[in-house]
Amino acid sequence: MGKLDGKVALITGGGGGIGSATARLMAEAGARIVVSGVPGDQVAATAAGLVADGHEAIATVTDVSKADQVEAAVAAAVSEFGSLDILVPNAGIQMHDRDIGLHDLPEEVWDATMNVNLRGIYLACRFGLKQMLKQGTGGAIVIVSSITAISGPSENFAYLTSKGALLAMSRNIALTYAKDGIRCNAVCPGALERTPNHDAHLRPEARAAMIKETVPLGRAGTPEDIAPMITFLASEDASYATAGTFVVDGGRTQI
Numbered sequence: 001m002g003k004l005d006g007k008v009a010l011i012t013g014g015g016g017g018i019g020s021a022t023a024r025l026m027a028e029a030g031a032r033i034v035v036s037g038v039p040g041d042q043v044a045a046t047a048a049g050l051v052a053d054g055h056e057a058i059a060t061v062t063d064v065s066k067a068d069q070v071e072a073a074v075a076a077a078v079s080e081f082g083s084l085d086i087l088v089p090n091a092g093i094q095m096h097d098r099d100i101g102l103h104d105l106p107e108e109v110w111d112a113t114m115n116v117n118l119r120g121i122y123l124a125c126r127f128g129l130k131q132m133l134k135q136g137t138g139g140a141i142v143i144v145s146s147i148t149a150i151s152g153p154s155e156n157f158a159y160l161t162s163k164g165a166l167l168a169m170s171r172n173i174a175l176t177y178a179k180d181g182i183r184c185n186a187v188c189p190g191a192l193e194r195t196p197n198h199d200a201h202l203r204p205e206a207r208a209a210m211i212k213e214t215v216p217l218g219r220a221g222t223p224e225d226i227a228p229m230i231t232f233l234a235s236e237d238a239s240y241a242t243a244g245t246f247v248v249d250g251g252r253t254q255i
């Protein structure tokens with residue numbers, strides 16, 4: 001018996017990094033998975049890998065900033081697997097090279113970041129909640145924020161602001177929909193390696209050195225370090241956990 005047997009999970013930004021690691025772990029726990037996101041070839045590859053290993057999964061090409069595409073992804077979960085029980089709004093962008101210094105921050109960088117990191121998560125939650133309420137059987141939402149929401153320093157102002165707002169959103173989804181049996185929690189990952197985000201960093205060597213120095217556990221995290229927390233929070237093992245913020249950062253925010 002898997003801990004997520006019978007559950008249907010939709011994960012945005014499922015084409016790589018935390019999203020695809022979570023898709024795999026949830027599939028191994030018995031969930032049927034909708035891998036949503038862009039680019040299409042990456043979400044298709046994540047889903048195909050799961051199917052090749054005997055799991056049930058589909059991919060949807062979904063730009064989370066587009067309402068019709070997010071609505072269609074939720075509809076695909078229902079038409080393919082019959083319900084939506086778990087939602088992981090995970091897709092996010094960090095424009096390392098342009099999101100620098102608030103006094104000079106270009107509006108298009110701010111808008112692009114908010115479009116994916118805030119609007120995208122609002123849309124996923126809006127359509128996901130609507131479906132969960134329609135089903136009337138509760139549900140679990142795990143929003144992927146970041147430690148930049150709760151501690152500094154970070155030079156990426158648009159990014160950290162969007163991630164901070166997600167904590168308020170997550171807490172209030174939890175409080176508003178608790179009566180409907182829907183739990184909502186936020187996960188704050190620390191600095192990771194082996195993610196597309198990390199590969200795009202401007203100064204990867206400096207980042208690696210900074211991580212070694214400032215993370216008490218002495219290493220960067222990986223997507224596989226974060227996926228278990230997300231999967232736990234989505235499962236019945238976490239049935240008393242809601243409105244929480246769960247930090248997985250090797251101890252970094254406590255120094």
Ligand SMILES: NC(=O)c1ccc[n+]([C@@H]2O[C@H](COP(=O)([O-])OP(=O)(O)OC[C@H]3O[C@@H](n4cnc5c(N)ncnc54)[C@H](O)[C@@H]3O)[C@@H](O)[C@H]2O)c1
Pocket residue numbers: 012013014015016017018019036037038039042062063064065090091092093094116120144145146147188189190191192193195196197198223
């Ligand atoms: N990597 C890190 O160090 C780190 C640390 C803390 C938080 N996070 C957060 O974790 C989440 C996952 O990040 P990651 O590092 O695993 O990979 P990532 O940052 O590359 O992004 C995750 C996925 O989202 C997809 N995506 C981008 N724009 C999208 C859009 N408009 N619609 C749909 N999908 C889109 C990407 O293609 C990618 O597959 C993000 O929200 C990120 O901010 C990452």
